[in-house]
Amino acid sequence: MxxxxxxxxxxxxxxxxxxxxxxxxxxxxxxxxxxxxxxxxxxxxxxxxxxxxxxxxxxxxxxxxxxxxxxxxxxxxxxxxxxxxxxxxxxxxxxxxxxxxxxxxxxxxxxxxxxxxxxxxxxxxxLMSDVEVIQERHPIAATEETEAISKADWRQGTEESAIGSRKIIRRTMLGALTLVPLAGVVLLRDLGPLPGTKLRETLWAKGKLLINMNTDEPLRPEDITVGSLSFAKPEGLKEGDHSFNNEIAKAALMLVRIHPGDIKDRKSADWGHEGILAYSKICTHVGCPVSLYEQQTHHVLCPCHQSTFDLSDGARVLFGPAGHPLPQLRITVNDEGYLYALGDFDEPVGPSFWERG
Amino acid sequence: MKKLSARRRHPLAALVVLLIALAATGGLYATFAPTGKAQAEETSQSLAVEEGQKIFRVGCASCHGTGGQGSSDGPSLVGVGAAAVDFQVSTGRMPLQQQGVQAPKKPNIYTQKEIDQLAAYVASLGPGPAVPEESQYDPAGGDVARGGDLFRTNCAQCHNFTGKGGALTDGKYAPNIDGVDPKHMYEAMQTGPQNMPSFPDKLLTTTDKQDIIAYLDEVGGDEAESPGGFSLGGLGPVSEGLFAWVFGLGALVVLTIWITARSAKARKS
Amino acid sequence: MSTTTTHTRRNPPSRGERIADWTDARLGLHGAGRKNIRKIFPDHWSFLLGEIAMYTFLIVLLTGVYLTLFFKPSMAEMTYHGSYAPMNGVMMTEAYASTLDISFDVRGGLLVRQIHHWSALIFIAAMATHMMRVFFTGAFRKPREVNWLFGFTLLVLGCVAGFTGYSLPDDLLSGTGVRFMEGATLATPVIGTYLAFFLWGGEFPGTDIIPRFFAVHVLLVPGIMLGLFLIHLILIFYHKHTQFAGAGKTNDNVVGAPFMPVYVAKAGGFFFLVFGVVTLLAGMFTINPVWDLGPYRPDLVSTGAQPDWYMGWTEGLIRFMPGWEWVIPGGYTINFGVFIPLMIVGVVPTVMVAYPFFESWVTGDRREHHILDRPRNVPTRTGFGVAWLTWVFVLLMAGGNDLWATHFHLSIEAITWFVRIAFFVAPVLAFWITRRICLGLQRRDREKVLHGRETGIIKRLPHGEFIEVHEPLPQEQMHVLTSHDQHTPLELGPTVDDNGVVRKQSPVEKLRVKLSQGYYGEAGQIPKPTRHEYEEITSGHGHH
Structure with missing residues (x-):
């Protein structure tokens, strides 16, 4: 030792x-x-x-x-x-x-x-030595001599390149170097298509039946009792379809039934059928599926960021970071007694975006 | 005698007295009952309704009204059906101890027979879902994988992936479903107790319900498997993060202290 | 063998030495060896926090490579028929199915997955604590500002790696996180929609995001991190480690154990300890049980949807925002509920990056610092640090508001309102309280130096008075308690110079003086005892 x-x-x-x-x-x-x-x-x-x-x-x-x-x-x-x-x-x-x-x-x-x-x-x-050892530090900055040599070398190098005197070379080079990365940026163009109107359209259209997510059967008004909660997709969309996820991400529908007397918003009541209201399930904040429905208060809560909507009042935002109500789908009943949509949502569903308006 | 009087205050004393009273009533009834079978069933039903009404007047009427028509303190029970009564009373949620945002689960104070009588009475007020048969909710009869899918579609948003529960607005909450009696799960789906929406058979078929129960039995029962090890409450990243800080980094910091502590010196004053 | 060789040559090179000679002739190994083999590393437990980060990073790299052998980064839909029965027949993506396979079919796959995830969580936690150590002890000061930047970048990239990795299994929880990211991208003014369509290859969720995250997670980010991490290490070697004040330790030396053998044994051993602890955790505690979460579908969700802890503060920012949304003239929408948090997420790193430069600007201090500050001796900086931590904690609370609500029987709304207020109030309170505590500790240090340590021994003086005997501190402690720098605050020069000409004072200069007064003015520090004071007291009437 x-x-x-x-x-x-x-x-x-x-x-x-x-x-x-x-x-x-x-x-x-x-x-x-x-x-x-x-x-x-x-x-x-x-x-x-x-x-x-x-x-x-x-x-x-x-x-x-x-x-x-x-x-x-x-x-x-x-x-x-x-x-x-x-x-x-x-x-x-x-x-x-x-x-x-x-x-x-x-x-x-x-x-x-x-x-x-x-x-x-x-x-x-x-067992290894525990004798403490001292080591000196040296200043990080170089000595004056080294500094002088380094700077002189650099000056000599730049002078020999003549980058300072031959301005046309310098300018064109800078121009070329500035432009060439654009090629890389342009290459990124095909990462995805342009948005177009995709964020404004869903699969819902006039006449499409409301299909129960659980049973894959079209829904009838009498199936939907007051206080119940059900989820629907547009007729023709099947799990396993190539575009199922993209479409359901916009078209997912939440159905509740409220005593017509409890519905505060007239327009909302008109858009429903005998108290059956069909709201978009996608939160208007960042797009989580809201569906924590309280059947007595008619509140629906988003589990991601706790935006709370009042379904008896046109899905008005009661609390949380969502900026506007959940879009409502106009529905009615056809001759065979099935619920169907009267058209697409009249506003974009899901999180808001710059061009939403 | 002294012993008996001491036990009179025992919490179960009321129950014992009640049982004796019921047995006596039943015995008396058996003695005097008419013998025709069909008639007997009918009258036993009406007797149950009658008994149920008595229990209702004592335990429920103060909030739900003497005829179950509801009051400012409690909703109308007309048409909620026997299943709702069985769920609310057997899980101890009803009768309510005090008004609040939500009736919590607590020990049940009624016998199954009393609950059945109460249910019979409430069912007599208006048509509603009946108490399910065991074959409907037996987890063994369900498809676990399909149940998982249905659970995530209809239930997980409030009750969490594996039924650990979650928060709702204003202090309300969706309870943890671990270890809940399958019968009560079924009744809850069917009747939508309190703020839970209901999932009537047309929207979520009896098979669907059974599948969901099978899934919950698989992931939430006593025998639930957690292959990766201790499950940390099944609450996801929050409990995992807390654990990583406290026990992961915590253990490592203890080790850093060991590594850098001065070794014991020979000359200890 | 050794006996025969000693007869033939006086100093025979061993096989290892021969290899070293061979390498030296090609790589100049001995030169590096002379500088580094006996390089000194000071010992303090807090200096090992960075090592925890380093080792967990290596563990994450190792286990990550293993996982890529089995993971399929594909969003192609398929029906699962694997060995996990509760998922039999469920539609899912290949990414999710291969994660199930890793967990249930690959022997040891579950263990490696869990090691990967646990060490990722600990990695970022260790980076954060390491950064706190560097901050509170002032180790970021000249000449180490650049290394602070590298370390900071590593932390940010660690979070990016974590988030992308968390998203890869495509389970219902991580998919919800990706959905949130898409919503946040859409909320970016002007370009948001285009950005989202480019990143996701079209509409959400599409089939591109998992493969793209995979490339980012396994190639881009770890590649950059590995490079930065090496530079970070080289700079630590080059600058030599900082040390706390103590006997024999000065700003011009470094005292501790040599790299070879003690530091190698300790650091190498610690790697195995860290690996061992993480492996034990992974063997006994489950993390991210994806089989319970189910595959992602954009119309499904579960309550308790939270990101991993290091993104918790951003989750908190989003959760406590009020629902502000404006439609500005021209029909354009600004979703402030997301956009304000996004801006704060951008500002926070800027503040962290700027702090070392900010402090040196305020103090005007251009010297090299190798002796660490005790946090109490820089109350303002310590106050900022604690305020910062308080702020993060408040946000974490907001991020878990639903779980706080269910576990403490509170309402989400009450917690959120509390956070909305605490977001502004709590850091200020924390700053003020911390500064007071630091000043109190400085006062106590001063007392101890001037009057010695309380021994607890009570003595009765001849005239009947009882006093407690104070014992002078040992020399080392006296030195430690008095060796720190105390800056004199900057002063605004005279407004009129000697010739009677009015000097202009720029508002920036005024601000700087004000800040300097705050840092080092009367409210900012307790004057440390001077030699004069000490001698006056000790030579005078004894100690009390």
Missing amino acids: SSQAGSENENNGEHLPTVREGEDGGGVAVEERDPFANPGLPPHEPRKQDIDERAAKRSERTVSLLFTVSMLATVAFIAAFVAIDVDEIVYIFPLGHVSALNFALGVTLGIALFTIGAGAIHWSRT
Whole structure:
């Protein structure tokens, strides 16, 4: 252990004062009896392991034990990988019914890794030298001489290129370098189509039946009782269709029935059918499907940002960050007694956008 | 005697007395009842209604009105059906302890027989959904995968992916459905208790309901599997983030302290 | 073997040395070795926070490579018939299905997925705490401002990597997050619609966003991060690590353990400790159980829709906004409910980037700093930091308002209103309280230096008075408590110069002086004890 201290000087001899004892440690010029002076690095105090070989041996054993545990844990990891079925579930208190393989692999690999780390740390803390070493810092900025050379070199380089004197070259080069990235920007054009009117149109159109999302059957007014909640899609749209997700993202419909006497908004009542109101399910804030419907208060809440709409009052915004009511779909009943749409929404559904108006 | 008087105040005492009274009533009834079978059923039904009405007057009428027509303190019960009564009373939500934004779940104080009588009475006020048969809500009969799909379509928006519940407006909430009796799940879907919308059979068929129950039984029952390990409440990124900070980073910071702590010196004063 | 070789040559090169010589002749290894093998690293637990970030980053890279072997970044719709029964027959994208396969069919896949996600969360948490350490101790000061910028960029990119990665499985939760991003993109004035159509390859959700996020998540962002991370490390080596004041430690040296062997053992060992802890977490605690969430469909949602924690503050900003939306003349809509949060999200990084330069402008300090500040000695900066953290915490609260509501039986509206007020009030309060606490601690330090440490020993003086014996502090502590810089606040020069000509004082200069007074004026710091004061007290009438 004592040889450690000696080796410091060898390796760092060049830029280390290596003074550890005494008053002027750390290169502080100590004023005569300055009560606040830097006392310098205190003399090194040996650890048990530095002076007692038995203690050092004990540390050695602990470290090697940890490394051995790691080896065993890796073997256990491989054994678990081979032996345990990927779908086996075991009950482990207090974790619950967990995958046996995941638990076994995680614990064995965790132990294998952790004990390597613990061994290395224990080794460094108890057996490697803990003599503190001082190293000097050098200013980050270059010396004046270096600075002068560097600047002169740069000037020479630019002068030899004649970029300063030959203005036409400089200007055309800058022009070329400015223009050429445009090629890259233009290439991005085909990332997607232009919006066109896509954000204003949904699959709803005059005559389209309202299809129950759960049963895939067209809805009748008598199915929809007061206080119920149901979701509808336009006739003809099926899950698994190529454009299903794009279309349902706009067309998703939420149907509720409110006693006509409780509907505050006249227009909203007119657009419904005997108290059955069809609202867009897509929040006007950023587009989460709002559908946390409270049948007694007629409030519907968005689970993402808590915008609250009053479905009995034209889906007016009661609370939260949404900026305008949910669009309502005009519906009525056909001769066969099925609900159908009287047209598309009369305003864009979903989150607002610049051109929305 | 002293013992008995001490037990008179036991919480279950009322129940015991009630049971004895009921047994006595039943016994008396059996003695004097006419023997015709069809007639017996009919009269037992009407008797249940009568008994139910008595219980109703004691426990429910103060809010819902003596005829169940409702008052400023409680809605009309005409047409809510037996299923609604069974759900509300067996889960302890009714009778209400105090008026609030929402009736919480609490221990139920009635026997199933009393609840049945109460349900019979309320059902007699107007047609409404009946209490479901066990074959309708037995989770074993449902399709878990389809139930999951339906649950995400109709229920998850309020009750969370696996039914852990969530917040509604003004302090109301959709409760956690873990461990709820399948019968009550069925009744809740059918009747729409409190602010929950109802999902009548035409909108969500009886098979659909059973599938949903099967899914909830799979993900939320006592035997629910969580292959990845302890589920941290199933609340998603919030609990995961909290856990990563407190236990993940926390454990690592403890290790940093160990790594940089001064090793024990030989000369300890 | 060693005996035979020592006979033939005095100093035989070992095999390792021969390899080093070979490399030196081609790469100049020994030169780098001379500088770095015994390089000194100071020891303090808080210096390892950055290491946690480094190691979790490496773990994320390693596990991420493994996951790419199995993950299919495709939004093609398919019907699942894999081994997870509760999803049998459900329509989903290939991305989601392959995530299920990784979780249920690939042996150990679930473990690696969970290691990946847990270490990603801890990675960003560790970067954040590391950054706090650097901020509160003033380690960002000259010459380390540039490294602050690199570190900051790493944090931002870490969040981008996290968000894109979180979105890849295409489950109902992450899809909701992508929907939010689309809504936010649409809310960008003028170009929003076009931007959204270009990013998503058309209408939401389309079939392009997952493959595009995949490229960003596994190639673009990690590539840049790896580069920045290496530069960050090189600069740490080049600048040498900062240290706290202490015996033997000065601004011109660095005191600690040498790179080889102690630091190598500690740092290398710590890598394994971090990896071990994260693996144990992944083996025992589930994270992002996508099989419970179901595949994404734009018309479905679940309550409790939150992003991972590091995006929580943006979620909070969005949640507490009132629903302001204007239609401006010309028929154009501005969705302030999203646009204001977007602007704040833009301003916040600017403030973080600018702070080191702001502070050095206020103090006018151009020196190199290698000795760290104790947070109490710079009350204004510490106050800003705590105010900042308070602000983030308030926003996190807003971001989880629904869970706060259900778990503490509150109403969402009440929490949101609380946040709307606290957003403005809480940071100011936190700033004021923190500064007071710092000043109090400075006063206590001053007392300790001048009057010594309270020993708890009560002595009775001859005339009957009881006093507590105070013991002078050890030299090291005296030094630590008095070695910090105390700037004198800037003053506005005379408005009229010597020749009677009116000097112009620009408003910027006035502001600077005002800020400097705030930082270092009477309200900003307690004068540290001077040698003179100390000698007067100690030489005079004893200690009390």
